[in-house]
Amino acid sequence: MTEIFKTHGSQTANLRAANKKGRKKLTLVKIISVAAAISLISVCATTGTAQTTAAKPDTAASANEAPLQFLYGEWVGTAKGMSPNGQPYEITQTERVGPMLDGAVTVIEGRGYSANGKVAFNAFAVASQDKRTGKWEMRSYAGGYVGTYSFEPSENGFVWTIPAGPGAVTRFTATVIGDDWTQIGEYVPAEGPPRKTFEMTLRRIGDTNWPSAGYVKPPEGEAAK
Numbered sequence: 687m688t689e690i691f692k693t694h695g696s697q698t699a700n701l702r703a704a705n706k707k708g709r710k711k712l713t714l715v716k717i718i719s720v721a722a723a724i725s726l727i728s729v730c731a732t733t734g735t736a737q738t739t740a741a742k743p744d745t746a747a748s749a750n751e752a753p754l755q756f757l758y759g760e761w762v763g764t765a766k767g768m769s770p771n772g773q774p775y776e777i778t779q780t781e782r783v784g785p786m787l788d789g790a791v792t793v794i795e796g797r798g799y800s801a802n803g804k805v806a807f808n809a810f811a812v813a814s815q816d817k818r819t820g821k822w823e824m825r826s827y828a829g830g831y832v833g834t835y836s837f838e839p840s841e842n843g844f845v846w847t848i849p850a851g852p853g854a855v856t857r858f859t860a861t862v863i864g865d866d867w868t869q870i871g872e873y874v875p876a877e878g879p880p881r882k883t884f885e886m887t888l889r890r891i892g893d894t895n896w897p898s899a900g901y902v903k904p905p906e907g908e909a910a911k
Contacts, residue, residue, distance in 0.1 A: 754785075786897060871883045
């Protein structure tokens with residue numbers, strides 16, 4: 687999710703040129719509205735008052751019940767790319783991912799940390815599928831902005847895209863194998879080859895009971911009978 691904040695700044699000039707004929711200009715602050723992969727999360731300690739079992743990949747569960755269960759857990763690694771001013775950057779990236787509604791909805795929070803330990807980026811996203819149409823989408827939140835984007839799970843990852851000007855998109859491709867999550871971002875113009883703008887490498891460090899832990903339970907004797 688950090689990729690959105692960092693990588694699109696280097697594309698601002700291209701987007702302005704593509705939209706100067708009366709089209710609404712895409713600015714960096716609007717692009718920030720997209721969250722990612724994926725992507726994307728501080729490593730939170732699980733409290734002793736948790737009311738649910740920690741979420742983790744369940745190889746025995748049906749992929750149809752929780753298609754994104756391979757993402758569940760807490761992740762730490764690095765993200766690197768180009769900053770808005772064209773300078774390369776590298777930060778510590780963390781992600782936490784968990785299910786809601788029995789896996790029908792997957793929630794993702796991403797946090798990026800600078801070298802001094804301060805939070806440089808924070809984003810949140812919800813990935814879900816409409817059972818009526820089979821269509822997936824990612825709803826993302828960052829910096830006070832919101833966006834809904836195309837999202838497609840694959841056998842060992844996912845791909846999601848963001849409009850980036852007439853005929854162009856920014857495409858993020860994630861691959862998750864066991865406890866390793868890699869993701870790249872590419873600017874794909876209307877013509878010409880894709881250009882890599884972002885790279886993230888994460889390692890799963892544990893399970894999580896976020897966000898389902900701590901739900902509200904009725905007082906004893908007051909539950910509907």
